[in-house]
Amino acid sequence: MLQIIGLHASINGKEILKGIDLTVNPGEIHAIMGPNGSGKSTLASILAGREDYEVTAGTVLFNGKDVFEMSPEERSREGLFLAFQYPVEIPGVSTANFLKTAVNEVRKHRGMEPLDAMDFLTLMREKAKLVEMDSSFFSRSLNEGFSGGEKKRNEIFQMAMLEPTLSILDETDSGLDIDALRIVSEGVNKLKSSSNSTIVITHYQRLLNYIVPDVVHVLYKGRIMKTGGKELALELEERGYDWIKTESEETV
């Protein structure tokens, strides 16, 4: 599914990622944890194709294809989805119109006919249930005036609509209250299958009570310092990140 080999990246000459190696197989859920400024969101942005960063070394293969050869929209159409930490508001463009454009682009890429208005509406209604989203949101401008929780739910709703093979959730739990966290997590779990994969980026262990990872990585200062099973997350919860920092300094 996804192979990251020796990835180095910097912004304005400052190196943020200092050699990341990571393999995600179909059906797996990986969690990437780490303190602020460790490079988690940078990694997500680079995978999705944001141009602010300069990749200085390394390769990323998505379903065997070099992602750096693909534009952000091509990556999306190939099945890579990023749930944004800060979803943007687009005034004047309804959620329905936005998603219809997006879904039909993906369908075109997959050699499928575009959905007509009726089929599309049916699909939206069905998928909206996954995140308990009210259909009144369809006609509202995308994310405009949405609460933080509604925006995050909308991200998962879009993920459901686009049916990606690899989803990267960038701190989807931040700013969510406990009910919203449950709804969002349940949505993600329902969308899980043996053929798609998820990378969950988070500070906190609590999201991982709901979305149970197969593998947990700890990112610190641009490197993956530790990889383990879901129990690693619990250990971090208990001991904080300091012991990792100490370990890393000892290694260096």
Added chain:
Amino acid sequence: MSTEVDVLEQHIQSEYKYGFVSDIEQEVAPKGLSEDVIRMISSKKNEPEWMLEYRLKAYRHWLTMEEPQWSNVNFPQIDFNDISYYAAPKKKVNPKSLDEVDPELRATFEKLGISLAEQERLTGVAVDAVLDSVSVATTFRDSLAKVGVIFCSMSEAIAEHGELVRKFLGSVVPYSDNYYSALNSAVFSDGSFCYIPKGVRCPMELSTYFRINAKDTGQFERTLIVAEEGAYVSYLEGCTAPMRDENQLHAAVVEIVANKNAEVKYSTVQNWYPGDKDGKGGIYNFVTKRGICAGDNSKISWTQVETGSAITWKYPSVILKGDYSIGEFYSVAVTNNMQQADTGTKMLHVGKNTKSRIVSKGISAGKSQNSYRGQVRVNRNAENARNFSQCDSLLIGDKCGAHTFPYIDVLNNTAQVEHEATTSKIGEDILFYCNQRGISTEDAVAMIINGYAKEVLNQLPMEFAVEAQKLLAISLEGSVG
């Protein structure tokens, strides 16, 4: 940040799609303006004495005036003696059907995608096509005549309906109104005349395509629309011009009269050559458009989609004279590259219980400057006047500018005047978000601006709305990375 700028920079390049000159023999007046030139124009057109007198009075007044300097646009001084004030196709054309139209001209329209034949057959719209100054094809005249609607070129109207023209010409925009209206009144070449008699609902949308086609020839269109008591008409005007290096001056005058219970909807899709990406060439569009709601319960509605011209300078206005009359102004103005637009409206409340509504959507890209300038004036006796204004600006990239100059003068304290304004920006964040959902940057921009301009586009008749949507996308092609 620097990447964003580079990417935007690199993509701000879009070529004008309709740049070509059609090769039709033309008769062009020598450059320069004098009483002799005006007499020549008038005699070429076999005009009656009163028309010549009107032109000469306007010309003499124009000589006493100075070019206005107050707008937020910059351009080199215009040499009014370096312009030819009259051009007509040499061949005598007076076609009864499209078959009689010069094939070269037909081909020009085909290239523009405005096939008259197709228009006639598919849309049922009567088209009065103006190539430079003389009308060359008029359709559907007969079926309009059956209900008493007069729709013809201004020259024909002066010849055949002289009294009507004489009664209304200059009644809304006097020649002394401003520098360009004076110039237009002196030298106007042709245009459209539309008269809807009492109680008649015009059975079809009326539309005119304007096109500038002669080198160095200023165009001075004159349009007059009169809706008598209880009449209704929807009038469409759309235009596009060939690519060219010299700047071309266009100073049109449009006058609308709506009598008691009458309604006039005037829609414009304007796509003249805006100049190249360095701002070279392009049309100067200095237009005076004004309507008067002369009778009670009358209504005038202006809708404009402005994407072309190097400089746009126009303020379609409404004088709300009749009690309970309504004035509306819906505008989308797009500027890209080096374009400049200073546009807006004036709503002058004179009658009681008059209402006006202004919705202005500016879109600026490239290094362009886009200004909204509007005036709402409520006179002393205009009891219970109401106005609602909304002025939104959308910026694409960080080298363009948006400006708003709203003037509000209220002399009657029963008035309710509301003004809302917003500014938003299509930034890298929004575009990246769209990209991440599989939507290309071009499609994202088209989607966002069409959403943004929806309220105005909805005012256009269906066929035009679709055309206008495409036009917005084309105008901003390549404006972002």
